[in-house]
Amino acid sequence: SATHRIAVLPGDGVGPEICDRAIDVLGKITELYGHSFEFTHADVGGIAYEKHGQHLPEATLELCRNSSAILFGCVGGPVDQQHVPKWKDAEKIALLGLRKAFNLAVNLRPAAVYPFLSNLSPLKDSIVNKGIDVVIVRELVSGIYFGDHSTAEDGKSAVDVMSYSWDEVVTPVRFAFESAMLRKKNLTVVDKANVLDTSRLWRKVALDLAKQYPEVTVNFMYIDNAVMQIIKDPSQFDVVVTGNMFGDILSDAASVLPGSLGLMPSASLSTVEGENTIHMYEPIHGTAPDIAGKNLVNPIAQILSAAMMLRYSYNLEAEARCIEKAVEKVLADGGRTGDLLGGVKGQSSMSCTEMSAAII
Amino acid sequence: SATHRIAVLPGDGVGPEICDRAIDVLGKITELYGHSFEFTHADVGGIAYEKHGQHLPEATLELCRNSSAILFGCVGGPVDQQHVPKWKDAEKIALLGLRKAFNLAVNLRPAAVYPFLSNLSPLKDSIVNKGIDVVIVRELVSGIYFGDHSTAEDGKSAVDVMSYSWDEVVTPVRFAFESAMLRKKNLTVVDKANVLDTSRLWRKVALDLAKQYPEVTVNFMYIDNAVMQIIKDPSQFDVVVTGNMFGDILSDAASVLPGSLGLMPSASLSTVEGENTIHMYEPIHGTAPDIAGKNLVNPIAQILSAAMMLRYSYNLEAEARCIEKAVEKVLADGGRTGDLLGGVKGQSSMSCTEMSAAII
Numbered sequence: 261s262a263t264h265r266i267a268v269l270p271g272d273g274v275g276p277e278i279c280d281r282a283i284d285v286l287g288k289i290t291e292l293y294g295h296s297f298e299f300t301h302a303d304v305g306g307i308a309y310e311k312h313g314q315h316l317p318e319a320t321l322e323l324c325r326n327s328s329a330i331l332f333g334c335v336g337g338p339v340d341q342q343h344v345p346k347w348k349d350a351e352k353i354a355l356l357g358l359r360k361a362f363n364l365a366v367n368l369r370p371a372a373v374y375p376f377l378s379n380l381s382p383l384k385d386s387i388v389n390k391g392i393d394v395v396i397v398r399e400l401v402s403g404i405y406f407g408d409h410s411t412a413e414d415g416k417s418a419v420d421v422m423s424y425s426w427d428e429v430v431t432p433v434r435f436a437f438e439s440a441m442l443r444k445k446n447l448t449v450v451d452k453a454n455v456l457d458t459s460r461l462w463r464k465v466a467l468d469l470a471k472q473y474p475e476v477t478v479n480f481m482y483i484d485n486a487v488m489q490i491i492k493d494p495s496q497f498d499v500v501v502t503g504n505m506f507g508d509i510l511s512d513a514a515s516v517l518p519g520s521l522g523l524m525p526s527a528s529l530s531t532v533e534g535e536n537t538i539h540m541y542e543p544i545h546g547t548a549p550d551i552a553g554k555n556l557v558n559p560i561a562q563i564l565s566a567a568m569m570l571r572y573s574y575n576l577e578a579e580a581r582c583i584e585k586a587v588e589k590v591l592a593d594g595g596r597t598g599d600l601l602g603g604v605k606g607q608s609s610m611s612c613t614e615m616s617a618a619i620i
Numbered sequence: 621s622a623t624h625r626i627a628v629l630p631g632d633g634v635g636p637e638i639c640d641r642a643i644d645v646l647g648k649i650t651e652l653y654g655h656s657f658e659f660t661h662a663d664v665g666g667i668a669y670e671k672h673g674q675h676l677p678e679a680t681l682e683l684c685r686n687s688s689a690i691l692f693g694c695v696g697g698p699v700d701q702q703h704v705p706k707w708k709d710a711e712k713i714a715l716l717g718l719r720k721a722f723n724l725a726v727n728l729r730p731a732a733v734y735p736f737l738s739n740l741s742p743l744k745d746s747i748v749n750k751g752i753d754v755v756i757v758r759e760l761v762s763g764i765y766f767g768d769h770s771t772a773e774d775g776k777s778a779v780d781v782m783s784y785s786w787d788e789v790v791t792p793v794r795f796a797f798e799s800a801m802l803r804k805k806n807l808t809v810v811d812k813a814n815v816l817d818t819s820r821l822w823r824k825v826a827l828d829l830a831k832q833y834p835e836v837t838v839n840f841m842y843i844d845n846a847v848m849q850i851i852k853d854p855s856q857f858d859v860v861v862t863g864n865m866f867g868d869i870l871s872d873a874a875s876v877l878p879g880s881l882g883l884m885p886s887a888s889l890s891t892v893e894g895e896n897t898i899h900m901y902e903p904i905h906g907t908a909p910d911i912a913g914k915n916l917v918n919p920i921a922q923i924l925s926a927a928m929m930l931r932y933s934y935n936l937e938a939e940a941r942c943i944e945k946a947v948e949k950v951l952a953d954g955g956r957t958g959d960l961l962g963g964v965k966g967q968s969s970m971s972c973t974e975m976s977a978a979i980i
């Protein structure tokens with residue numbers, strides 16, 4: 261079968277380590293299933309600024325264009341260094357740039373809690389034990405993050421514009437319906453339709469598409485209520501779909517439920533059709549400068565992102581599941597990187613390479 | 621001393637009951653401290669629509685104008701009745717209308733967890749026991765909820781505008797600094813300054829005001845991170861200040877931490893100066909149509925709102941504390957309305973009137 265060309269953009273901090281470990285796991289998949297992956301690295305973020313004077317160099321975009329998927333690490337510097345040119349706006353420039361360049365309109369963030377890790381969740385066992393298995397579908401290239409931004413010349417006022425067109429809304433909502441069909445057929449559309457016109461447009465689109473998916477139960481929920489419900493009773497959610505800003509907030513709220521960001525993958529799917537469909541995969545955690553380069557970071561988020569890549573870019577469902585099962589087995593057997601210890605005394609922790617070796 | 625004229629707007633559902641119980645408690649304060657309160661009722665919400673054809677009748681606004689404070693219950697109908705004219709947009713029209721009419725620019729939402737009620741919190745004891753005592757200050761009359769909203773004629777696109785001026789930001793931020801000075805001197809400004817121009821304006825204003833409050837430690841946090849932190853480690857927060865939309869979301873997230881919305885008061889403070897300063901007080905919960913009129917609702921949120929009224933409208937700190945201590949004592953002694961049972965077997969619950977009687 262053809263060689264899959266993957267652009268690897270490790271970025272800053274722990275980015276290189278987690279990308280290496282994901283590549284190790286994909287190596288095992290090659291061995292087991294006989295696929296062929298070709299990995300080419302390029303710089304992004306602070307490291308790219310340092311070496312090429314830009315956070316998202318053209319050469320990096322060019323590599324991505326010549327690849328069939330992007331494996332992205334993470335980008336950004338220490339909290340107290342944000343003013344330094346190397347770090348200033350690094351994450352925003354890299355992420356928003358890539359999202360726009362490849363029209364990554366649909367962001368997928370699964371948040372499931374492994375029952376045997378319920379001790380790590382900030383939520384009480386009585387809530388976790390009802391089962392938490394949500395997928396949040398976030399619109400990623402429109403809305404207020406991509407609208408006009410302006411500040412008055414005197415610096416005394418500012419405006420940001422949230423705008424949505426029918427087509428911009430259809431893409432993520434259709435994807436969410438399709439996802440729901442493969443899951444519990446339960447879709448929650450999150451908005452602020454009591455106040456915002458864009459939210460009313462979202463509802464109209466969802467109601468229109470709902471006709472094509474009569475088996476899916478559709479609920480509408482205001483964003484303020486949704487953040488409450490995701491804390492009080494996350495078991496009620498199956499698939500959630502929402503706009504860029506609400507999705508940013510709600511998916512981050514959901515991401516703390518499993519107890520460590522080190523477990524959380526994501527996929528950003530391109531809406532460009534045909535050969536030029538280039539999706540991007542990344543962990544949701546940041547660069548963790550304090551532990552970078554120390555072989556301490558949990559590689560699972562990135563390894564699960566690689567599994568999502570197999571599923572969504574290469575349609576290799578069995579291979580994706582193989583990785584997911586291996587991760588689950590290692591965790592079920594008690595394998596823990598430092599972030600997963602959860603204050604349990606006397607438990608010893610694995611290094612990053614030990615964790616990926618165990619998964620392999 | 622002068623008679624304090626209070627406009628009582630009970631609204632729908634459980635609104636009338638909780639207002640009556642708050643008035644009972646204020647009656648006791650009169651008895652103990654010799655103040656004089658005069659309560660005049662007016663309709664708002666569904667009941668107002670039914671009786672006067674409008675959710676926020678002019679006569680109601682007129683009563684408020686002739687009062688020195690507004691005690692507001694709650695507004696709105698059952699979830700499945702939202703399309704009926706009586707309920708359609710009832711909450712939005714009533715609340716946004718009152719906020720605009722009296723320029724209620726500063727919304728105050730305290731979220732503290734009583735240690736002896738930690739079993740009710742969705743969060744694990746290990747998190748709750750670190751202490752949760754946050755005040756969220758939300759800007760309430762500007763931002764995207766009050767910006768231009770428009771939908772294209774063909775219904776295929778829509779726009780909402782978020783705008784802020786320096787003055788609109790200064791008011792809540794100054795209030796937040798003042799609050800922090802009376803508390804742990806720790807202020808968190810929540811925004812999305814990596815993407816939004818309005819957020820950068822918020823930061824500029826906060827940095828500018830910070831010079832006048834050198835004792836206050838100021839942190840900046842993105843909204844996506846803030847919702848994560850409020851779940852993972854709410855003990856880090858003292859005073860939080862943010863815009864209308866982010867405040868809506870974040871304060872609702874915080875409101876679930878104590879385990880029952882029936883405990884959560886709020887104040888919306890007017891920026892109109894002098895005699896025409898008319899603040900509004902209300903519980904954060906909704907109308908709970910299923911238990912309305914059954915003497916089952918927890919009156920504490922509204923009773924604590926009345927305490928906030930004594931503090932902010934009448935500068936009666938000792939009286940406010942008297943109510944707050946009484947509430948705390950009843951709860952510490954095991955007094956529980958139905959919402960506070962938390963699945964503990966064999967515990968019997970109090971009615972609404974029993975709870976207010978105990979507090980009195």
Ligand SMILES: CC(C)[C@H](C(=O)O)[C@@H](O)C(=O)O
Binds near residue numbers: 351352355814815
């Ligand atoms: C860096 C930032 C612009 C970005 C966003 O908010 O979209 C990030 O927070 C995310 O959620 O991927």
Ligand SMILES: CC(C)[C@H](C(=O)O)[C@@H](O)C(=O)O
Binds near residue numbers: 454455711712765868
């Ligand atoms: C009813 C609605 C417009 C209102 C808001 O979002 O401002 C409510 O949710 C609130 O938070 O008081």
